[in-house]
Amino acid sequence: MKDFLTVFQYEFKIQLFKRAAIVTMVVIMLIMAVVTSLPRIISLFDSGEPGGQKADGGISGFEKAGYLMPEDEQTRLALLAVLGSEAPGYADRAALEKALADKDIEVGFVVADDLSYEAVYQDRSMTEQRDQIMGDILTAMKKERMLLEHGLSGEDYAAIEAARAQGTTTILGQDSTSNYAITFLLLLLVYFIVLMYGSSVSSVIAREKDSRTMEILITSTRPTKLIIGKVAASGLAALIQFGLVILVSYLGIQFNKSTYPPEVLMMISGTITPGYMWSYAFFSFFGFILYLFLYAALGSTVSKMEDLASATGLVQFLFIAGYLLATFAAQMPNSAVAVVGSIIPFTSIMVMPIRFGLVTVPWVEVVAAGVLMLAFVAFFAYLSIKIYRWGSLNYGNKTKLTRIVREALRREHR
């Protein structure tokens, strides 16, 4: 136990205070702080919702719009009443286009009659909506005129439109609609943690072998303690560093909550059930440990650092396949592929939490996946120790993974 703690402490300090890891974490924390504050930042520059009625009678967002008014007097007056008397009009299309080119206006409307118009832009931004809003304005004007022709007032029409059947929806299990985003975000978090710390563990061990430190280590203590100490140190460092990222995100949400649109608020509140959190914590944690052991084992099979990327390619492929399966499971959480994927440990790390977040997973599947995950962690920890021991004695030529496993399991070492 003492040796395990010694290895753990030494590796933990190195992992936690590694400059590259700190820089990455700080960058991620800054990104999360900015992302969670985005609605507040946008609101600082936002002059209001386009299409809303302004106090002076004009329409918000249409200050930089110009018009070529229709000849029909009735439509023209009705339009001016909505847009405001200050709405700049142009004599012909050429004058309107010149104003656009000179940046006097951002959008020009050529209104032919009460149901036909053309929106003209010099450049159109991705978020531009004024062309659609003009359509809504003209449609509303036309509907009102038709109602009047049929002897109905605007209030009558509003009352007809307001008639709605009242209903409530009760979800006994999980609500995929609201859970989708949050489960996917948590999935991404696991994805980054595994890739980042997995490569970190494999490079620590490969460097140990490359620098020939391994022989001193394995003659000083048992490989079991070395491998488990390293994996535990990486695991805890990951939890602390990503815990800080989650903390920053949480504080950012709490601080900026008041500026969030209602649909975002609904998405981030009330959808995480304790059952989901347990499933997420269990499968992510043990899946992460499983992958760390795999990365550690593969790190000890190479003799040179430059061979590490190709050696860990297989496990990267396996993990990315798991991620793709999880994205598939997010669309079809009860499909046979998703069910199988949520039970096999290499993929259940991501697929089970996704399914748990979106549908009610039968307990038998959860228990089977959990037991299998623990068994895999134990087996791959054992295999990882054996491969590490094998790796300490084998330098030089690349060896096939199947042969490494066979030899590692055959050899008798302490």
Place this chain on the structure above:
Amino acid sequence: MRLDVVNVKKSFGDKEILHGISFSVTSGRAMGFLGRNGAGKSTTIRCLMDVFRQDSGDFLLDGQPFEPWKMRIGYLPEERGMYQKNKVLPQLAYFARLRGASKADALRSANYWIDYFELGEFKNKNLETLSKGNQQKIQIAQSFLNEPDILILDEPFSGLDPVNAQVFKDTIADFVRQGKLVIFSSHQMGYVEEVCDDVTLIHEGDIVLSGSLDRIKREEGRDKLYLSLAQDEGQDELTRALQSAFPGLLVTNSRDGEGLILDTQGQALQDRLLKWLAGQQVTVRRFGLYEPSLTDIFIEKVGETA
């Protein structure tokens, strides 16, 4: 303490590297483990350290199975290395802790050996920033950490300049004086001769010599005389004259070419030879009992230098 290597065999694949080797090492006497490249020195040491497990045979310490992880051992592997990107003091303290020292003792031991090798200014520097020679000293220091009872050093002198080699020799001598058990392999016969009381010579997986260096030298020099002339010119003629005057006398040139080694093959020829030489027209520079150097013994037993 007495460490016995008993009939140890080790194969890799179909190739047997160690063919049942046996020898002993006792504490308070440094043992030089010699052999050509590929003779099986490092394999033996790695089996001893349980890096490899031998196929058969035993390592016994005072008659009990030797379990290196239960002992305080200083080990310097042939393929040496430490964490290049980590600081010197923390990693030495880490190695000391892995070998059972408390945190305070580990730091004390690491500091002691860093200062001993006059590397105090590099304590908090990454190992990779040190010169190759200083890195070598740090690597040697790691084998001395934590007051080991047994020192196993594989090629400790390689890469050391003469000044540092002297410091290292003195340190080993100190350990020997303190009654520690010391084994080291080396290609440098001069260093072995200076430091070791005992030697074991391994050749192609078999032990060809083992025991006290003095005794081996005596035995290897038995029945042999050394003769050198003041002028080199007459040496060939003298060889021919000796062989015709004393049938059965084996005459060979010494390794340095400075003189002749006369193997009497058990005959009491010393007085007759002396009288015979007095009657020759030569000036004798040295005539006496022959004591071979370790290099001479090595070459005779295994063919050439390591």
